[in-house]
Every structure is written in C-alpha cells, then in structure tokens.
Amino acid sequence: MAGFEESDSAPTAPHADPRGDPFLRTRFAIPARPAMFLRRDRLVRHLDRSCPTPLTMVNGAAGAGKTLLVADWATGRTEPLAWLTTEATDQQPAMFWAYFLQALRASGMPLSAELSCPAEAAGATDAGRVDHPLLARLAAELSARDLPVTVVLDQYDRVTDQVIAEQLEFVLHHAGAGLRLILVTRTEPLLPLHRYRAAGDMTEIRDAELAFTPQEAAVLLETHGLRVPLHVASALVDRTRGWAAGLRLCALAAKESPNPERYLKEFEADRSTVADFLLAEVLKRQTPETQDLLLKVSVLDGFSPALANALTERADAEPLLAGLCRENAFVEDLGHSRYRLHPLFGEILRAHLRMRSPGLEPALHRRAAAWLRSSGSLAETLGHGVAAGDWDFTAGALVDDLAIGELFTGPRSDDLAALFAPMGPEATSPAADLVRAARELSRSDLEHGLTHLGRARRSLEGLEGSDGLGESEGDGRPPDEAPGPAAARLSCELLEALAARLTGSPGRAEMAARAAEGLREEIPAHLLDRHPEVTALLLTHLGSTRLWAGRFEDARAALSTVTESPGTAVTAAAREECLGRLALIDYLDGWLCRAEHKALEATTTAATMATAAAGTEGPRPAQPPDAAHPTGRALPPGAAHPSGLAQAPPSGMARLVLAAVAVERGELSHAQALLDTTDGPDGRGGRAGRGGRRGRGGSEGDPLDPVTEASRVIVAARLLLARGKPSAALAAVESAVRADVVSPWAQGHAALIASAAHLAEGRPETAVKLLQAVPDVQAACVVGAARAQLAAGRPDEAIDLLDRVRPEGRTGPAVTVRATLVRAEAAARTGDAAASRGLVAQALREARRERLRRPFLEVGAWIRPSLDTAPLRVLAAGWLVPGAQRPVEAPRSEDRPPPMVVEELSGRERDVLQRLARTMSTEEIAADLYVSVNTVKTHLKSVYRKLAVNRRNEAVRRARELHLL
Structure with missing residues (x-):
C-alpha cells in the first residue's frame, strides 16, 4: 500500500501519523458515559447477540444515542477491543490505516514489524490495490488469532472515500473470524451491505430500535430527578419519537422549570436547547439548497418530492430528500415516495422559517393547497387552505369536490365542522355561504342557515353560464374532471332538502330532489362515486318529509333505498337515521316487532360506527336485528352486550321507537330509561319556533326535525298515560309541533292521546269530539273513537265505526288488537259473554306474538273475569300474566291467577x-x-x-x- 514501507527492524509503536503529527490519543479512548446515562439492557443484549457476526452497524440520527450505547457495551469487556473515532481528515487511505493500526496497538494487540506505520507515508495520496502486502499481512495476522479482536469505528459516516471502503471490506473478508467490525454511523456506509445481509453475517441496530420506549423515558426522567406519570412520558416520547438527545435536553430544561410536568407537556421546541442542537447538528450542515427545502417543507405533515418541488419552485427535491434520509437527517421515508419531518425538527424549522422569512408561511400553505387540490387530496387541501387563511379557496375546494355532505355524516364530520368554525365574514363566495348554511343547518339553526342558503342560491344564479365558482381556475385538474358550478348547485339542493325536512315542508323537499336529479347529469361520475353520502342524505331528507306528510309508502321507498344500498363509513349515519324512521313507520302501522327489529338494526349500525371511529378494529358484519339481546329486547344505552362488548347507543329516533315499543309492552321503566337519553326535560326535546334555534336531536347527525319532535312528544305522553298521569299527558300533547304543513299522523296521535286522557278522567263526550275533529281517517283514530263512543254508552255507534274501517294489509296488531277488545267490551255490555270471551281470546292470540300488553291494561276491569277462565288463562300465561294454571271446573281462590304484571322479566x-x-x-x-x-x-x-x-x-x-x- 502506497505510503507504507516494509522494515526488517524490530517492531516499534510509532508515535506520529504519516504527516508527522502525533497520534491523538482521545480518538482511541472509549467515550465516557455521562452521570445520568441510562443503560438499556435490551440494546446491550442485542449487541451481545451480534457477536458471531463479523459486521455490526449501529445507524441512527444525530443524538440517537449510538456512541453511548456501544461505549456502554464495550466498557468492561474482556476480549480485545479497539476503538477509533474517525474524522473527516482521514480521507487519505494512508491516514485512515495509520490510525486503524494504532487503534489495534492501543487495545493491546501485538502487531508484527511488517505492520509498522512510518511517518514517511504522510504524503501518500493513493493506497494502492486492496491486495497490497500490508493489507494482506493485516488480514492474515487477524485471521490467525485465537480470539477475535473487535474494532469499533465511531462516526464512520465521516469516511466517504470509496477506496478506503474497498480496502476495509478486503481486510474484513480475509480476516475471517479474527475480526469483528462495529460501525457507528449516521449514514449507510459504502460497504457492500447487501452481501452481508444475504449471508446473515450482519447485525443492524437502527433509529427505530434506538428510540426510547415510554417506560425507558420515564426511568430516564427519574434519573434526572423528575417523577412523572407514564402518560406524560408517553406523550413526550410521541413528540420526540423517542429521540435520546431530545429526551435528555428536555429533562435538563424541565428540572429548571417551576412546573416540570407542565413543561414536558407544553414546552416550545423552538425556544429550547433542542432547537440549538438540531439547528447546529442538522440544518446548518446542509447546503443552501437543502436548507431552503427543509424550511419550506416544514409547513407540511407529509409530502412527496413533487409537492416539495411545488413549494421550492425547483426540481431537485427527490435527490435531496433521498440524501437526507440516507444521512438520518430527521427526514423519514414513509415509502411510496412519501416523506415527513421529525415532529420536533418540523416545529423548530417552522419557527426558524418565520424568523428568516416573515410572511412566507401562508404563501407556502397556499401553494401546497393548490397543488394538493389538483392531485385530489381533499383533506390536506382543506387543512392548508385554512392555514393560508384563504377561506374562499377552502370552501370552494370542499364544494367543488361535492364533499359538503361530509359535514353531516361520516368519520370526518366533526373534524370538518371544527375546521370551518373560525371562518369569518371576510369569505364572500357562494361556496363559503353554502358551508355556513350547512354548518348552521347541521345544528338545526334555521334562521341563520336559511339566510346563508338564500344568499348562496342568489349568488349561484348569478353564475349561470360560468365555468365554476371562481376558485377552480388554474387548479390543475383536467377539464373533464372539473365539476363547474353543478357541484355547488347540487350541494345547494341537498341543503334545500335538509331545510325542508327541518321545517316540515314536503313540497319543498320534492322540488329539491327533482332539481338534484337533473344536476347529477352534469357531475363527473367519479365525484358521485366518491361521495355516496350526497344521494343517501338527499333520500333521507326526502323520506323524512314524506313521512311527516303521512305518505308512508312513498317514505318507505326513499328510506329503504338508503338502507338497502351498500353501506360505507360516510353513509352509516344516514343509514342509521333511515332505519330509525322505517322503524317509526312500522310502529305507527302497529307492528311492534318489526319496529323493534329495525330500531335494533340502527343500534348495530351505531355500534359499528363507534368501533370504526375508535379505530380498534374494522366494521363488523351486520347482525340480525334481534342480535342485540337474546329475547329481541333492546338493551339500555351503555348496557353490557351479550357478546361482552359495550353497546353503542342507537340514534335519537331509534331510542324513541324502542321506548314506544316498551310502553306498548308495559315495560315502563325501560321506556323511561330510553326516553331519558334524549334531549330535553321529562324526555321532551327543546323546541323552537320557525326562525328560532332548534337543539340537536337524539344524537349527533340526527337533527331535531318535526318527525323527531312529534315522536318524542307522543312517546312521552303515552308513557305518562301508562303511569296513570292523564293530566300530564294531556298537557304534553297540547304544545303543537311547528311545521309548514300539518302532519296527519302527528295530529291524529295527539288527538288519540288527548282522547284517552279525557276518558281516564271521566269525560267521554270530550274524548269523542276530539277524535271527530281529526280530518284524516286513520285506523288507530277510528278505533280510539269507537272506544270513546263505547265509554259514552253508545256501543252500537262504536261497532258502526269499527265496521266502516277496512284495515289495510299494513295495519298491525297494536291497532287490530285494540279494535278487537272494543268489540269484546261491547259484547260484554250487551250480555254476550261467550262472544266477548271469544274476542278476547282472538286478541290474546294476536297480541302474544308481539308481547303487546298495553291494550289489555288500558281497557279497565271488565276484562278480568274473562281472563280468569281456564282457556284464556292459558293463552295469557307467561307473557300477560305469569304462570300457567291447569283448567279445573271449580278453581279455589288460591288457584286463581295473580294480577297481571306491568313488567315481565327481561x-x-x-x-x-x-x-x-x-x-x-x-x-x-x-x-x-x-x-x-x-x-x-x-x-x-x-x-x-x-x-x-x-x-x-x-x-x-x-x-x-x-x-x-
């Protein structure tokens, strides 16, 4: 190797490097551990397990605790261990190998004379080929050792010469079991790591494993004299991502704070020593172009190279980001060309950006919003639009994407409502008014909602013939994907339908639905497919207004379309509402079990939504309606589910229907418990007149429309009647529910309850007059009128009324059983006991399927002699009266059945x-x-x-x- 000469002299340890400068002994010393160092046994054990492998790499960001970990592991080891802290000055191979050999001598390893390192080599610029005799001798001597020597090369990321890497790999390969190499580095070394990984000859410890766990962080804080709950330590770990230096610096700063726990929760990263560390160790080491990139992408939570280019207005983001990831420069590669900054680094960079370039941050958010809007990422678009303070743009993005329905339903509804809450009057676009209208109508605030909706409609009419709302130009979308003003107009019709529902205006809802159907032709198909909630909500509002108008079959058609369509997260709330209203129709028709099953299905939908929102697991398959309880009875909100899971409370309408069913079955405590979960005193929701402010309905996403309000009044009044409080029931129904049109069933049931209250207080003539004033003929009202006529002493008139009624196929037992009991009482009054018992038996058989008790409890004492007879006792046993008595000719008094129970065992x-x-x-x-x-x-x-x-x-x-x- 050039720069090294062979010598026949006795081996001596040189005291100078090839340049003639003395060796720096500190580079061969194992770094000392600080007084408050925390030994992490899991990492030490990992290093112990790595001993059989020739290569170990500890790769992490600055301050990740790499060096201290290896130093802690190395201290006290009995086998030979050499430590070398590399420096950037070692870029010449001669310098690197001089220090490498000196590190071996410092560890006590004897080297032959041939491996001396004379100072004349200082000027060498080329170490020669990797098979040079010096490297070969070094590898040979290492391979001949009985015990392997471990060499730790700390800060190896400073070695960037490819020649040195090739020479080091040569020595490592040919040394065999005699050399174990540990590289402590911030970056991927130039060695052929893929070969070592494939052969299983390499151990890696990276940032993810170096990160502190919450438990380790809590112990680290304790070593600094800070005892904090685990949740505080866990929150700090989330914010620092377990970064060792960040945790230690926070602990030191917290010790100086009068409230350490609060400091750890709320410290401002940019005003801490953490900022000094990251700015010096990471940001300032980068080139000006990279610094500019980091500062500008700091406004993003996650980003692609293309988005980063949009912010920097350059085209070099991809290689720069890849390089930052390789360097562990607090930029994380999320895969699929997505990156994000370390949270603390991002906070500090944003503060540095504000200081260096005041006013640039909103402009960057606006650039990001425009780019994201063109790429179809709505959630991020909205977030950056708000951060830029551009409310017209943000509202326009929401409306143009046809996503206004997500303000009412779906997992993002609360987030969207909070996002637009700060929007002020400075936003004047039609889209902004539509968002304001949606926000107010979602809270059932008719006065303000209708004002904003009217303003938006007038503005949209002025845009006829234009290409959009004025905010879509230049957003980068292909012309065939831009919705133009049609999306805004469809959103407007959706809100019109909701307003019609809240005001009880069926005609207005029908007009909105027809207009919406025509506008769908102008909307790109992909938008309609992406937002099924728009159709679901339109049908929900339309079905609700038809229900209010008493058009049950038309209402059922609209509502069933929603419940029978494939469910999604964004349509779940609409589906739940529709199930509740379908349950109400069944209840009004007299079918208790059908009503209960649909209400329980709404409960299942609510439970699925709650599970999905919590993120604990995916939505479970829909269960049969009676799965909520083995007997088919609804569980009270929050009760334990038979599966062991907590049951989510059903929607307001579902609770009301279940309460109504419970009243009909005589389960009054259960009915009260359900009614108590709805808003308002005594189970009644707060009401407001037209133009006033209405409160929320039974649940979020279930507006207090006239259908809900009237249902609550009717159920509460029926419960009061069942508890023997006719005056209170009468007072409950006297307060009219305000709406644009009168609902026939709401009016009829209110009159029916009032009539029953007057009968209970001995005023049959008043009861008769009340039902005669009901304009629409409803089977339940006719039966109630017949009962009033009977109480007034006119059995013939009562039977005539019943004979005029030809119950349609939809009329259920809650109506027909009552009609049969009126006939039975009339027969009893005329002395035809046999006919009366036969009719009671018919009513019992029909009521038993539905567990319908209330009709038998409200008819009075005349029915008891019939129920005392043996055949009827058997029919009533177990559900109307407990037990079953064997029929005997002369029952003794002690054999008589006990009185009817108001509540059976669940x-x-x-x-x-x-x-x-x-x-x-x-x-x-x-x-x-x-x-x-x-x-x-x-x-x-x-x-x-x-x-x-x-x-x-x-x-x-x-x-x-x-x-x-």
Whole structure:
C-alpha cells in the first residue's frame, strides 16, 4: 500500500501519523458515559447477540444515542477491543490505516514489524490495490488469532472515500473470524451491505430500535430527578419519537422549570436547547439548497418530492430528500415516495422559517393547497387552505369536490365542522355561504342557515353560464374532471332538502330532489362515486318529509333505498337515521316487532360506527336485528352486550321507537330509561319556533326535525298515560309541533292521546269530539273513537265505526288488537259473554306474538273475569300474566291467577334467575354470562322488585310458583 514501507527492524509503536503529527490519543479512548446515562439492557443484549457476526452497524440520527450505547457495551469487556473515532481528515487511505493500526496497538494487540506505520507515508495520496502486502499481512495476522479482536469505528459516516471502503471490506473478508467490525454511523456506509445481509453475517441496530420506549423515558426522567406519570412520558416520547438527545435536553430544561410536568407537556421546541442542537447538528450542515427545502417543507405533515418541488419552485427535491434520509437527517421515508419531518425538527424549522422569512408561511400553505387540490387530496387541501387563511379557496375546494355532505355524516364530520368554525365574514363566495348554511343547518339553526342558503342560491344564479365558482381556475385538474358550478348547485339542493325536512315542508323537499336529479347529469361520475353520502342524505331528507306528510309508502321507498344500498363509513349515519324512521313507520302501522327489529338494526349500525371511529378494529358484519339481546329486547344505552362488548347507543329516533315499543309492552321503566337519553326535560326535546334555534336531536347527525319532535312528544305522553298521569299527558300533547304543513299522523296521535286522557278522567263526550275533529281517517283514530263512543254508552255507534274501517294489509296488531277488545267490551255490555270471551281470546292470540300488553291494561276491569277462565288463562300465561294454571271446573281462590304484571322479566333477567336457581354465586353468574358483577347485581335488584321479594331463595321459590323456571 502506497505510503507504507516494509522494515526488517524490530517492531516499534510509532508515535506520529504519516504527516508527522502525533497520534491523538482521545480518538482511541472509549467515550465516557455521562452521570445520568441510562443503560438499556435490551440494546446491550442485542449487541451481545451480534457477536458471531463479523459486521455490526449501529445507524441512527444525530443524538440517537449510538456512541453511548456501544461505549456502554464495550466498557468492561474482556476480549480485545479497539476503538477509533474517525474524522473527516482521514480521507487519505494512508491516514485512515495509520490510525486503524494504532487503534489495534492501543487495545493491546501485538502487531508484527511488517505492520509498522512510518511517518514517511504522510504524503501518500493513493493506497494502492486492496491486495497490497500490508493489507494482506493485516488480514492474515487477524485471521490467525485465537480470539477475535473487535474494532469499533465511531462516526464512520465521516469516511466517504470509496477506496478506503474497498480496502476495509478486503481486510474484513480475509480476516475471517479474527475480526469483528462495529460501525457507528449516521449514514449507510459504502460497504457492500447487501452481501452481508444475504449471508446473515450482519447485525443492524437502527433509529427505530434506538428510540426510547415510554417506560425507558420515564426511568430516564427519574434519573434526572423528575417523577412523572407514564402518560406524560408517553406523550413526550410521541413528540420526540423517542429521540435520546431530545429526551435528555428536555429533562435538563424541565428540572429548571417551576412546573416540570407542565413543561414536558407544553414546552416550545423552538425556544429550547433542542432547537440549538438540531439547528447546529442538522440544518446548518446542509447546503443552501437543502436548507431552503427543509424550511419550506416544514409547513407540511407529509409530502412527496413533487409537492416539495411545488413549494421550492425547483426540481431537485427527490435527490435531496433521498440524501437526507440516507444521512438520518430527521427526514423519514414513509415509502411510496412519501416523506415527513421529525415532529420536533418540523416545529423548530417552522419557527426558524418565520424568523428568516416573515410572511412566507401562508404563501407556502397556499401553494401546497393548490397543488394538493389538483392531485385530489381533499383533506390536506382543506387543512392548508385554512392555514393560508384563504377561506374562499377552502370552501370552494370542499364544494367543488361535492364533499359538503361530509359535514353531516361520516368519520370526518366533526373534524370538518371544527375546521370551518373560525371562518369569518371576510369569505364572500357562494361556496363559503353554502358551508355556513350547512354548518348552521347541521345544528338545526334555521334562521341563520336559511339566510346563508338564500344568499348562496342568489349568488349561484348569478353564475349561470360560468365555468365554476371562481376558485377552480388554474387548479390543475383536467377539464373533464372539473365539476363547474353543478357541484355547488347540487350541494345547494341537498341543503334545500335538509331545510325542508327541518321545517316540515314536503313540497319543498320534492322540488329539491327533482332539481338534484337533473344536476347529477352534469357531475363527473367519479365525484358521485366518491361521495355516496350526497344521494343517501338527499333520500333521507326526502323520506323524512314524506313521512311527516303521512305518505308512508312513498317514505318507505326513499328510506329503504338508503338502507338497502351498500353501506360505507360516510353513509352509516344516514343509514342509521333511515332505519330509525322505517322503524317509526312500522310502529305507527302497529307492528311492534318489526319496529323493534329495525330500531335494533340502527343500534348495530351505531355500534359499528363507534368501533370504526375508535379505530380498534374494522366494521363488523351486520347482525340480525334481534342480535342485540337474546329475547329481541333492546338493551339500555351503555348496557353490557351479550357478546361482552359495550353497546353503542342507537340514534335519537331509534331510542324513541324502542321506548314506544316498551310502553306498548308495559315495560315502563325501560321506556323511561330510553326516553331519558334524549334531549330535553321529562324526555321532551327543546323546541323552537320557525326562525328560532332548534337543539340537536337524539344524537349527533340526527337533527331535531318535526318527525323527531312529534315522536318524542307522543312517546312521552303515552308513557305518562301508562303511569296513570292523564293530566300530564294531556298537557304534553297540547304544545303543537311547528311545521309548514300539518302532519296527519302527528295530529291524529295527539288527538288519540288527548282522547284517552279525557276518558281516564271521566269525560267521554270530550274524548269523542276530539277524535271527530281529526280530518284524516286513520285506523288507530277510528278505533280510539269507537272506544270513546263505547265509554259514552253508545256501543252500537262504536261497532258502526269499527265496521266502516277496512284495515289495510299494513295495519298491525297494536291497532287490530285494540279494535278487537272494543268489540269484546261491547259484547260484554250487551250480555254476550261467550262472544266477548271469544274476542278476547282472538286478541290474546294476536297480541302474544308481539308481547303487546298495553291494550289489555288500558281497557279497565271488565276484562278480568274473562281472563280468569281456564282457556284464556292459558293463552295469557307467561307473557300477560305469569304462570300457567291447569283448567279445573271449580278453581279455589288460591288457584286463581295473580294480577297481571306491568313488567315481565327481561331475557337477561331470566338468564340470571335460571343461574340463581342453580345456586351459582354472583361472581359465577357474571363469568358465565360474560358480564360484570355490578351488572348481575343490577339485574338481581330488578328481579327482586318485579317478583316482590327480598332474598335469593324467595325469588327462586316465587319464580317456580309462577312457572318462570
């Protein structure tokens, strides 16, 4: 090797390098560990496991703890170990090998005379070929050793000469088991690493493994005298990505703070010693072009080379970013040509950018927003548009993308609402007014929402014949992909449909739906495919207004289109709403089980949405409607699901329907629990008049429209009636729900409840008049009118009314059972007991399928003698009255069935009771049912109350008497 000469003299250790300068002994010394150094055993063990491999690379960013890790591992080792800290001055091969050989001598390894390093070699510029006798002798002596020598080359990233790399690889290869090389570096060395990896002869420790875990960070902070909760340490690790130097610098600064824990949570990176470190060690080591790139991309969370070029207005981002990644310069390669800055580095660079170039940051955000808009990345476009303070641009991007529906539904709805919350009056474009209208209407604020919507519509009418909203020009999209003003007009019709729903205006909704259908022809197909929520929301609003108008079949057609379409994350809320309204139609038609199943399906949809939002797992397959409870009964919000999972609360409408069903089944406590989860006192939501502010409905995304408001009033009033509070029920329905048109079913049910309240207070004539004033003939109202006529002593008129009704196929048991009971009571009053019992039996058979109890509880005492008869007792056993009595000719008084119960045991309560009978403990029952002990205790209290007992054995005995076990 040039610069080295062979000598026959005795071996002596040279004291000078080839230039004649004395060797710097500090370069051969293992660095000392600081007093507060934290030994991390997992990394030391990794280095121990790497001993059999000839090459180990510890590769990480500046301050990642590479050198201290290897120094900690090297200290105290018994086998020979040489340490060399390389420098940029070692670029000549002669200098590098002089220091390499001196490091071996300093470690105590004897070298032959042929491996002396005379000072005359100082001027050598070429080390010659890799098979030079000096390198060959070095490799031969190393390979002949009994014990291998370990050589640590620290800061090896300073060695950039390809010749040195080739020579080092020659020695490592031919030394065999005699040499173990450890490279501590910030960059990938020039060695042929792929060969070592393929052969399994290489161990690697990189940034990801060097990063501190939250537990290690907590211990490190403790060594600095800082005891903090693990969540504080975890948050600090998230912010620093476990970067060792950053954690130590933060710990030192926190010690000086009067509130260390708060400092660790809220410290300003740009005003800390971390900033000094990163600016000196990373930024200032880069070329001016690279510094400019880093400062400008600091406004981005993640970026591609093309986006970086758009910000720098150059074309060199790709090689610069690749180089920064190779250098571990706090730029992370995310794959697929995506990069991001280390969070702390990004914070510091942004602060440095503001200081160096005031006012440039908003312009960079605007450039990023324009580029991202052309690439189709809407979420990032909106974020940068807001950061640039350009609200017209940002609103235009949302509307042009046809994404305004995402303000109402989908996983991003809350984020979008928060994003546009600061938008002020300076934004004057039609798109900005549409966003304002959407924001206000989503909160059911009609006054402001309609004002903004009207202004947007007038502005759009002035844009007839234009190519867009004035914000799409130059956004880079191909002409066939630009929606023009059609997307804004379709968004406008969507909001018109919502306004029609909130105001109870079916005609207005129909007009909006027709206009929207025509506009779909002008929208690019890819936009419609990307935003199925627009169609879903339009149909939801249209179906709701048709439901309000009493056009049940038309409403069912619109709502079912949504529920039967493939569900997505953005349409889940609309699907949930539609299921709730379909459940309401079934309830109004008298089909309790159908209504309950659809409401429970809405519950399943809500649970899936909650799971997806939490990010714990993907959406589960849809379950059958009765999967929420083994008996098909809805669980109270937050109750334990039989699967062991918490059940998400259903939408406001679903809760109302489940409460209404519970009232009809006599499960009043359950109905009240469901009703209590809706807004407003006593289960009634707050109301506002036209032009006033309405509160939210039962859940987010479920606006308080007249359908919801009227349903809540009706359910609350029916519950009050069932609890024997007719005056309160009457007062509840006297407050009209305001809407543009009168709903026939809402008016009819309000009159029906008022009529029942007057009957309960002994005013049958008033009850009759109330139902006579109902303009539309509804089967339920006719039955109620017949009952009022019967109470007024006119059984013939009652039967005449029932005879006029020809129930359609959609009329369910909740109506027909009541009609049958009116006929049965009329027969009983005329003395035809046999006919009366036959009609009661018919009503029992029909009601049993739906577990419909309320009609039998509200008819009065005349029915009890019929239920006391043996055949009817069997029909009523187990659901209307507990137990089953064998028919006998002369039943004794003690054999008579107990009074009807208002609440039967739920399916879960029966499960608990059955295990109670097997003498299982509370803990055993909880384990067997996969619920908590507290849940079991709650069920036990309910069982005791319903069975009127106080102890376990009494509950079991009573249940057996009632044939519940």
